[in-house]
Every structure is written in C-alpha cells, then in structure tokens.
Amino acid sequence: MGTVTALYRYPVKSMLGEAVFAVAVAENGFLGDRAYAVLDETGAVGSAKHPRKWGGLLGCRSHLDDTGMVRVVLPDGTALPVVDPELHARLSKLLGRSVIVSAAVPEHSxxxxxxPEYEGGVPDVVRESASVDATGASITTGSVAPGTFFDFGRVHLVTTASLARMRQVYPTGDFDARRFRPNLVVDTDAGPGFPEDAWLGSRLRVGEALFRVVVPTPRCVIPTLDHGELPADPGIMRAVARVHRIPVFDLGRLSCLGVYLDVLEAGTVRVGDTIALEQTA
Known part of the structure; x- marks a missing residue:
C-alpha cells in the first residue's frame, strides 16, 4: 500500500525536532517524543499554537544525544541539556518571562x-468562547492529553498524497511535511488526494508496530509559521480550509491534514518500512 518516507520526533514540545532513520514505538508513541515541555509560572504549557506568546520555541531545536539525554540548540547555536539551569535562564530571556523545561505534566495544565480568522480553524462553539489575552491575541484555553504533553493523539501521520493535493490547490505554497510536525510521513503510491480519510477506524501496520487510525488532525496556526529554514507562509492553512474541512467527532467540519494514531502494538519503525491496512472486524 505504501512506504515510510520520513520519521520525526520532537523531544521538547513546540521546538523543532529531529529526523530519525528508525524509532522504537511504545504505548505512548515514539520513544522520546514530547518527553519535555516548557512551562511558565502560571502552569501554561508552551505551545506555538499561541505564537505571540510561545512562537520563540520554534527557533529552538531539540534532539536526543547518543546517551539518551535531550539537548536543546538555541537560536544562537548554543546547545544545552534540558537538565542545565542555564537553559531555563536562556529560554526565559528568549520568551520574556520566567520558564522552565520539565518532564512533569502539571496537574492543571x-x-x-x-x-485563526478563517473558518474551520476551531469549532464554532470554541470560537464563541475565545477571549483576548495580554498579548492582544484572541485565544482559547484547553488542556493536554492526560498525563502527557500531546495535544491529542500519540502519533501523527501525514501522507505525501495529501501534500501533493495541497500543492495543486496552492502552487506557490511551501507544503514541506515538516510544517505539519508529523511523526510519520508515508507515500501511499497514489496520486494527489486525501487517502487517509478512508482509514478512520482501521488498523495500520507500519513495520513492526500496529496502530489504530483515530481521527483526522485538525490544523492550527503552526504550519503557517517559520520553521528553521522554512519561511512563514500565512496562505498554507487558508488553502487547507478551502478544500479539506471534514467532520471531527462532534466538533463540526474542521480544517484537517493528516490523521492521529493510537498505538496497539509496540515495535520498531524504520524509513522504508511498508504500511498496510488491517480492517477491523
């Protein structure tokens, strides 16, 4: 049905991550993925979904070194382990307020x-409850998935077919997969389209691991922001909203690209592994 073309993990939430050739997959997703997050004194979890407050995190890169330690490379090139108090001080200066890097999820995160201004960026009922914060941005407030720093699904998959379809819709847009912060990028050997829409509820075998396809991935502002060498492109999500608003649970039709997966069987996944659907009974 297709193959894995790229694997990514993001050891610190909302920082740039790292491409890997192989990764161990456990119940909670890719080993080392979203193991840490930046927290401020109010208990807010750092997320570039609020770019005026946390956008500076996308100027940093996190990775696991050969010993398993998570290290952060700051915008000036300085590399520090997450346990170094100097990193907390540097990030506090970068973000303009006191923050720490933590592996502990706050009880009331x-x-x-x-x-976003375009329709489909958030559910209508959520948009109606938005408020303007001290940055002047209209925001909504929720929580992370219980006990984790994930927004929802433990693994995020994007197909090359969906990216190809969006390039047709918005030819001047830069639909590099990294904008969408996937864990898995898969080539389905299909033409432009959204093949993953038909996978919902199915089981997906990828290498040694088995996943359940849970729900389409609603997109936020993050794909429009700059990601390292990828420049900002505000038209990216407007294009997705024009052509791919689909039902998500009972939240209405939202702008989606990719799908969230849950892990059913642990195992190692490698670039080049085949993918196959296993229909549920």
Missing part, C-alpha cells in the same frame, strides 16, 4: 491556542 493549560494549553493556549490562537484563534
């Missing part, structure tokens, strides 16, 4: 999201 808060995740803030900027509300």
């Amino acid at each position: 808060r995740l803030e999201r900027a509300v």
Whole structure:
C-alpha cells in the first residue's frame, strides 16, 4: 500500500525536532517524543499554537544525544541539556518571562491556542468562547492529553498524497511535511488526494508496530509559521480550509491534514518500512 518516507520526533514540545532513520514505538508513541515541555509560572504549557506568546520555541531545536539525554540548540547555536539551569535562564530571556523545561505534566495544565480568522480553524462553539489575552491575541484555553504533553493523539501521520493535493490547490505554497510536525510521513503510491480519510477506524501496520487510525488532525496556526529554514507562509492553512474541512467527532467540519494514531502494538519503525491496512472486524 505504501512506504515510510520520513520519521520525526520532537523531544521538547513546540521546538523543532529531529529526523530519525528508525524509532522504537511504545504505548505512548515514539520513544522520546514530547518527553519535555516548557512551562511558565502560571502552569501554561508552551505551545506555538499561541505564537505571540510561545512562537520563540520554534527557533529552538531539540534532539536526543547518543546517551539518551535531550539537548536543546538555541537560536544562537548554543546547545544545552534540558537538565542545565542555564537553559531555563536562556529560554526565559528568549520568551520574556520566567520558564522552565520539565518532564512533569502539571496537574492543571493549560494549553493556549490562537484563534485563526478563517473558518474551520476551531469549532464554532470554541470560537464563541475565545477571549483576548495580554498579548492582544484572541485565544482559547484547553488542556493536554492526560498525563502527557500531546495535544491529542500519540502519533501523527501525514501522507505525501495529501501534500501533493495541497500543492495543486496552492502552487506557490511551501507544503514541506515538516510544517505539519508529523511523526510519520508515508507515500501511499497514489496520486494527489486525501487517502487517509478512508482509514478512520482501521488498523495500520507500519513495520513492526500496529496502530489504530483515530481521527483526522485538525490544523492550527503552526504550519503557517517559520520553521528553521522554512519561511512563514500565512496562505498554507487558508488553502487547507478551502478544500479539506471534514467532520471531527462532534466538533463540526474542521480544517484537517493528516490523521492521529493510537498505538496497539509496540515495535520498531524504520524509513522504508511498508504500511498496510488491517480492517477491523
């Protein structure tokens, strides 16, 4: 049915991550993925979904070194381990307020999201409850998935077919997969389209691991922001909203690209592994 063309993990939430050739997959997703997050004194979890407050995190890169330690490379090139107090001080200066890097999820965590102007960026009922914060941004506030720093699904998959379809819709747009912060990028050997829409509820075998396809991935503002060498492109999500608003649970029709997966069987996944659908009974 297709093959894995790229694997990514993001050891610190909302920082740039790293491409890997192989990764161990456990119940909670890719080993080392979203193991840490930046927290401020209010308990807010750092997320570039609120770019005026946390956008500076996308100027940093996190990776696992050969010993398994997570290290952060700051915009000036300085590399520090997450356990180094100097990293907390540097990030506090970068973001303009006191923050720490933590592996402990706050009991009452808060995740803030900027509300996009285009329709389908957030559910209508959520848009109606938005408020303007001290940055002047209209935001909504929710929480992370219990006990984790994931927004929802443990693994995020994007197909090359969906990216190809969006390039047809918006030819001047830069639909590099990294904008969408996937864990898995898969080539389905199909033409432009959204083949993953038909996978919902199915089981997906990828290498040694088995996943359940849970729900389409609603997109936020993050794909429009600059990601390292990828420049900002505000038209990216407007294009997705024009052509691919689909039902998500009972939240209405939202702008989606990719799907969230849950892990059913652990195992190692490698670039080049085949993918295959296993229909549920």
